Amino acid sequence: MKIATYNVNGVNGRLPVLLRWLELAQPDIVCLQELKAPDERFPDGPIRDLGYDAAWHGQKAWNGVAILSRIGEIHETRRGLPGDTRDSHSRYIEAAVGGVLVGCLYLPNGNPRPGPKFDYKLDWFARLHAHMATLVGLDAPVVIAGDYNVMPTERDVYAPERWLDDALFAPDVRKAYARLLGQGWIDALRHLHPDATIYTFWKYLRHAFERDAGLRIDHLLLNPVAARRLTAADVDREPRRWKKTSDHAPVWIELAETPARRRRSGR
């Protein structure tokens, strides 16, 4: 089972790129972020034509997240992160699909720092921490994927010294991410490629992609049950080269269809 996350930076503006990548990569489950479209303008028709079911949580102009599946029904379990009824941003959607609980998130950027946007980011992180604490120990595979807007370590930034004061790399943000992992989550890409340089985002400016001046900010976190099934993980860099493309690249993992089988006596 292939599960991917892709910040499309405008689902309608990127529709040709998204459809082309879906046909090429053939993911089973996809988490999309930055739809930048209200619910009524989500392009479910063309996506359905490729065989994907979809659940989405849109918003006018900004944010917006969706989960796609071509392996069966999407049972939505949550829309919006719990803990703050005043939070109107569409940044979280969660569903049970094909025996896996999938959370799709778009964590706030947080710039400029300091300021109210940065405070919102830390607050969102705290609420995410509380919610993920309820999921990590489930006796079912759980994958929380999306744009975390955090480079976890210096290895995940092309020029760490330039990003120290940025909301994506500030010490308290990295600590918040580390605290999440402390619950028992596995960062799938880093787990399988501990020493590799891996980026998932490159600015549009100054030929950042050609220079490989990138950031690793899109992550798939796996609970222990899911981690036992992890067989592969990587970044699809190719779509980042295409015309009218997102500034992010798709990131994916492969989970073995069935975990190591355990014999049970009786019945």
Add this chain to the structure above:
DNA sequence: ATGACATGGAGGCCATGA
């Protein structure tokens, strides 16, 4: 090391992003 891009909304630039 900021913004040389790029999005979408209601414009004829603005807010936002990372």
